[in-house]
Amino acid sequence: MTKAWSGDEFVLDPSRITIYIGATGIDGDHFKRGQLMDRYGVQINKTSRNTVLFMTTIGTTRSSVAYLIEVLVTIARDLEARVAEMSPAERAAHERAVQRLTSPTAPLPDFSGFHPSFRDSPEETTPEGDVRRAFYLAYNDSWCEYLTPDEAEQRVENGDQVVSTTYVTPYPPGYPVLVPGQVFSPQILAFMRSLDTPEVHGYRPDLGYRVYLDKALEIVAPPGRPPRPAPPPENPSA
Numbered sequence: 001m002t003k004a005w006s007g008d009e010f011v012l013d014p015s016r017i018t019i020y021i022g023a024t025g026i027d028g029d030h031f032k033r034g035q036l037m038d039r040y041g042v043q044i045n046k047t048s049r050n051t052v053l054f055m056t057t058i059g060t061t062r063s064s065v066a067y068l069i070e071v072l073v074t075i076a077r078d079l080e081a082r083v084a085e086m087s088p089a090e091r092a093a094h095e096r097a098v099q100r101l102t103s104p105t106a107p108l109p110d111f112s113g114f115h116p117s118f119r120d121s122p123e124e125t126t127p128e129g130d131v132r133r134a135f136y137l138a139y140n141d142s143w144c145e146y147l148t149p150d151e152a153e154q155r156v157e158n159g160d161q162v163v164s165t166t167y168v169t170p171y172p173p174g175y176p177v178l179v180p181g182q183v184f185s186p187q188i189l190a191f192m193r194s195l196d197t198p199e200v201h202g203y204r205p206d207l208g209y210r211v212y213l214d215k216a217l218e219i220v221a222p223p224g225r226p227p228r229p230a231p232p233p234e235n236p237s238a
Contacts, residue, residue, distance in 0.1 A: 015056045019072070022050035024079055025097035029198055040071045049196060050101040106194035109177070109187035115163045117217045118181035133220070134181025138165035143216030146207040153189050163212045168202040170195050178202070184209075 004011050021031050028047030036042040036052070046053040054068065086094060114129025138144055144165050147155070155162050161183050168178035170192075177188060192203075203209060 017054040022101040106191045112185040148208040
């Protein structure tokens with residue numbers, strides 16, 4: 001471990017244990033709550049669509065590790081018995097759930113770049129931009145609208161630049177796929193469609209994506225450096 005820690009590009013933390021649960025047909029959040037917490041009182045750190053993460057500390061005892069192993073063995077046996085007793089229709093539904101959790105998602109999309117309105121100058125070709133300016137501009141609701149995934153895809157296919165007003169962050173794992181001022185791409189939309197995570201911050205299932213109207217992008221992008229938007233409210237969280 002000492003040699004790997006000092007010389008390898010990536011190392012495994014021996015205090016953290018990741019268990020792949022895709023073959024159970026149960027996603028990480030339901031496995032965490034329905035199997036571990038509610039039935040056995042086992043608290044875990046993180047989940048993904050098909051993994052759960054256990055963390056050990058200096059206070060972890062041999063008996064607590066033995067209990068965890070016993071719990072996991074019991075869950076595995078219960079799942080095997082449940083699958084064996086399934087009807088053909090239930091077995092088909094279970095196999096579809098397993099297929100969904102074991103199939104890879106769409107590849108993580110590359111960063112598409114900022115809209116020219118949020119770059120230092122419209123001529124810039126680098127992907128960098130002013131996230132802060134884009135973030136605070138969205139406080140003006142009259143400059144924003146919502147698009148469903150189908151509407152966003154249609155506009156992108158038509159060659160329009162659809163620009164996010166906010167961070168769009170699937171959880172788990174909790175990393176942003178879109179940031180304020182970023183332009184939607186076909187790869188981003190395909191990735192978002194492939195996700196089956198229960199929670200996506202910055203996306204409303206009933207409304208869709210919050211994006212900028214064209215008039216807002218025109219207002220903040222005069223020749224040269226665009227002006228700063230008005231300062232945010234004193235209490236943005238109110």
